[in-house]
Amino acid sequence: MKPNTSFSNGSVAVEAKEMQVYYGSFRAVKDIALKIPTKHITALIGPSGCGKSTVLRSFNRMNDLVASARVEGQILYHGSNIYDTHVDPVEIRRRIGMVFQKPNPFSKTIYENVAWGARINGFKGNMDQLVEESLRQAALWDEVKDKLSQSGYSLSGGQQQRLCIARTIAVKPEIILMDEPTSALDPVATLRIEELIQELKKQYTIIIVTHNMQQAARASDYTAFFNMDGDRAGYLVEFDNTNELFTNPKNELTEQYITGRFG
Amino acid sequence: MDNMQPIPNQSETTPFPEGEALKNQIQWRHRQGLAWRLLFIAALLIAISSLIALLYNILNDSFGYVVVINKVDPQRLALDVVEEQILNTANTVSSEDDFELANGIANDSNGIGFFGIAYYQENNETLKLLAVDGVMPNAETAASGEYPFTRPLYLYTADAVLQNNQAANIFLNYLLNNVNSEIETVGYFPATSAAYAAAQQRWLSANPGLGLQSGQWVSIEPDGMAGTIRVVGSSTVFPLTQHMLEQYQEAGFAGNFGNESVGSSAGLAAFCSGQADFAASSRPIQSGEIEACRNNGRFPLEFQIGTDALAIVVNNQNSALNEVSTEQLQQIFTTATTWNEVNEAWPAQAIQRYIPGADSGTLDFFAEAVYQTSLASLPKDDLVRLLATNISTGRGRALEREQRFYESALVFEDPATWNEVCAAPAGERPSGCIAEPRTQEEVYDLLLAEVIQPDVVKVYNLQNSLLNRTAIATEAAALYPNGEITFRSWLSADFITDPQSSTPEFAGVRTAIFGSLWVIFITILFSFPIGVGAAIYLEEYAADNRLNRILQTNINNLAGVPSIIYGMLGLAIFVRVLEQLTSGAIFGAVESTASANGRTIISAGLTLGLLILPLIIINAQEALRAVPNSLRQAGLALGATQWQTIWYHVLPSALPGILTGTILAVSRAIGETAPLVVVGASTFITVDPSGPFSKFTTLPIQIYQWTSRPQAEFRNIAAAAIIVLLAMLLSLNASAIILRNRYSTRSI
């Protein structure tokens, strides 16, 4: 059965076509075809090890950091393949930002954490204003406005993660990739981030990997369900409107997974 | 444990030990842990105790008593200058005969003079005794030392005399028995009881045939004793010896005696050359005189026979003067012409001085006590004059060409020759033509090296010096009676600021410290950027391919290559092949006086740089590897280039670790010796390095050379240099650590 890979209205922010990712000779994901809707939240779910992070990292060429990783197929972004030889990954990452599983602020001040990315990308405007605005968008401003010169590490885990989000939005990307951004956080901090993501989708396209099905159901507009085969290569099982996927799964595996019968 | 309830077994067939067996098993594991812990403590103790042993060794050699024999006594030189001044003052009459002086003052209402108090007592109708600093000389003030010019009176003889001349031997016994009761009639005061006992003991030791224990005493009757006794020396002591000899005769001595008043110096000279049995002296025998005596087979024995309070006297018509101060005495005998120049209340008449002659111990004593000069405090002119009278003109010329004494006057060289020599082209001109003239301190150092020539004949280590002080003093006195025993810190300010010298007493490490600092500077300049750069390439950029793996393996292996091999490499490359570069010839920087070829600071620095390069690379790689990958990802995900990520985030995070590694590596370089020996560090160099193309030596090279010298004192200065090296290492490390900590707190 061919998986559903389309959505009804709106434009496509980025699209994977016939994508295979290898780590050395091991094929980690295969035949991925996926369109990500602009200014919506797309959740990637599936059992552990099925390649969600691998797919996510493919969208901004973070897989380049893994020496053995190799991407085949296409990822179309504004009409061109980001894996073409003439494409500079630096530019791709400037447009497609990323928030990681574990908060990883720089060992610099809170202010510098936010300002640095903008500065190296040639930001010409009012930096103080940009920092404040980014921190406000990340719902962190009120908590840190009096200690901007303290280390980013002086914040709590949830605050650190919001700082990382502020840092990412300070460079005004189009798409924000989030790889299980709340898995290291407590439930309250998790909820705050989820609320924040809802706010952010007004301006940004968001792709979020989560292993938490409630989170996907609560916080996303679209959901892609991945699974893996006997050869342990991950593939896309089903993609749909989140409501639809959770209430009326087309695929039996999807149904089994969301009802908790495996995974 | 014991009151714990036993945990009931859940099943009979548990695979774990239970009950007693569990307890035993746990105890066994504790014991294993304890054994390991003891082992670690032992290892720590071994490490600490070997460090302590090392430190103890170094300290033991760096401080301690030394016996120094000066070829010329510096105090003697200083007194010569003062005495010359006193003797050359106008209106001064000098004589070795104190009667003459006493008569002179008696007949001159403006006369003033000084001599042994016995001569005053004899002429107290015509003379007037002055108080000094408010104290009158008398038995009490002499015994308490309150009177400033109190001095012992000595009789010197030798074992040989006492054994061969029985008359002299018994006379000394008689004198020691009776001098205390007779001395007041002459006008002098008894010696202290300790000095008296020491004199008796010395006589007993010279007469072992009597079989007496120390502390016992015997008095021998001179009845019918024949023979001849000859006493020569001090005019001060003369009345006392004369009186005792006459008494000796009255007591039954049947032989003859001669007693001559010629001055202490002349007396000691006559005694040492064997012309007299006793030398009477109003001052202690000097090291040169002891030497002269011993050369004649006479080992001088010292007997204090009384105490004098040097009398300052004026004519008894002189009503103005009743007391003088030491400062006033200084003026009276040198600078002042009339009395009222010294004190306004005194008459405006010319001072007439009557003083003992140059051979007299009294003049020596007066000069020392009143003027209290030391050689180091004399003005430069006096020092130059002393130098001129004590070294050959040839040597003086050489010294003057090295560095002149005065800006506009020559001391040794004649002006014509000087102008000719200094007209030579720049390279051949002696340094004295342009160098600043020598300062007072430099002339003093020169005098020390050229004339006084202190020679350390014996050194004691610190432990010995602290624990066996008295034993050392007796041993030194017995072995080197003319030696001076002082506590010496081989590590001193002079040691650090003086250049190298072939005499350990004058050697310093300044040149070596500068050499070490220069070499290390070049080493760091070369190895730090290259090492860190290479590490960044290997850690951050290099793909994991075969070429890079081979590179990495080689770097790791290079870190283990013996340092001498780096020395050979440095010799081949920097000294030989790159000579044009490392000698500075390319830059026109060759120093004309010393062609170092390629054996320069820069060659040494580069060699050590190569030596520590692998260490720096490996340490920096380690530090870079410790930076979490998430930091790199964070940077890259913001659209930073790899270099921006490295520069702004990876390097600052790794820097403390990189610096720690560099500190360790540089510390190793500072202490390296072998490669520098191969590269060609200078073995003897007194000129500070002036730049990277200078010849050089370093502290470890210096230490190495000193330890290989046979004389014991070189070991002492080597130990002192080790302390300097350690201090330098510690301070360099400390400043690097402070820098590092400041940096890592600043980047938060």
Ligand SMILES: Nc1ncnc2c1ncn2[C@@H]1O[C@H](COP(=O)(O)OP(=O)(O)O)[C@@H](O)[C@H]1O
């Ligand atoms: N850097 C890597 N090198 C080799 N294999 C990897 C690497 N990262 C992930 N993999 C493999 O790829 C597969 C997918 O991993 P991942 O994308 O992390 O899964 P998920 O995020 O869904 O748990 C797993 O089998 C994993 O072992």
Ligand SMILES: [Mg+2]
């Ligand atoms: Mg994952």
